Amino acid sequence: MVGKLLVRGMLAGIAAGLLTFGFARLVGEPQVDQAISFEEKADAAKGEAPEPELVSRGTQAGLGLLTGVVTYGAAFGGLFSLVFAYAYGRVGTLSARALSAWLALGAFITLVIVPNIKYPANPPSVGDPETIGMRTGLFFLMIAISLAAMVFSLKVRRRAALKLGAWNGSIVAGVVFVAIIAGVQLSMPTINEVPAAFPAVLLWKFRVAAIGMQVIMWTTVGLLFGALVERSKLLAPASRSAAKSAYL
Structure with missing residues (x-):
């Protein structure tokens, strides 16, 4: 199958x-x-x-x-x-x-x-050719963190749904995901080479x-x-x- x-x-x-x-x-x-x-x-x-x-x-x-x-x-x-x-x-x-x-x-x-x-x-x-390796690494690191945050948020939703219901559990999970991503992105270096x-x-x-x-x-x-x-x-x-x- x-x-x-x-x-x-x-x-x-x-x-x-x-x-x-x-x-x-x-x-x-x-x-x-x-x-x-x-x-x-x-x-x-x-x-x-x-x-x-x-x-x-x-x-x-x-x-x-x-x-x-x-x-x-x-x-x-x-x-x-x-x-x-x-x-x-x-x-x-x-x-x-x-x-x-x-x-x-x-x-x-x-x-x-x-x-x-x-x-x-x-x-x-x-973009500076000399920083392409660093920029690529940061981009893929952001993807990995995003995946981990999504998996964690889904686990939070499952537990929250048991106590608060499916709708409220989804809201809690969404807030957790946004909070994690916002915190990570604020802490990661900003690149502006335009x-x-x-x-x-x-x-x-x-x-x-x-x-x-x-x-x-x-x-x-x-x-x-x-x-x-x-x-x-x-x-x-x-x-x-x-x-x-x-x-x-």
Whole structure:
């Protein structure tokens, strides 16, 4: 059963990757081109020669982008299906579609929104090459902390719901999650390496496009995977005990 869920998760991820690629080509790549143009003009003003292209811009924006987002979608779709298989039957009586949608929303908040609040995506020409290792490490550290905070908050919800009810328990868990994330983000170093002359509108459009790609990715995975599972009847209500025992 888990294998069949994994296949459906990867298929949903591939479909999400294709949709994300279309959005990135139409909305994201024009912002990247403008950022590269800004960088080239800045280098020319300094009298610096342009860096040679190891991979042509056309390949980067075409086959390279397609390969990247589809691989990303397939990988996260597969991981998503494994989390779904573990959670199904353990979080109440949610249907496959409802659970898939809620898991996708949780993943979007945890993996995308939280880390991007502190360390948002930057286009080419923004950021010091010498600090890229540190910036990457901080970004992934923020993701790890966000995941840990989400897991802890869900445990808090389970205990609070027994005493306060499901609704109040959810509110308590949400407050705990926000408090943890706020405290961590205030304590972590702030990085601002945006050149003073870089167009603010271009930076805003690039970051909106980056978030938009993730919205399309996780919305598609959450809705399509749930629909595929529900239509396949792999997890009928009577088989929830089997889903629960699959990881015991």
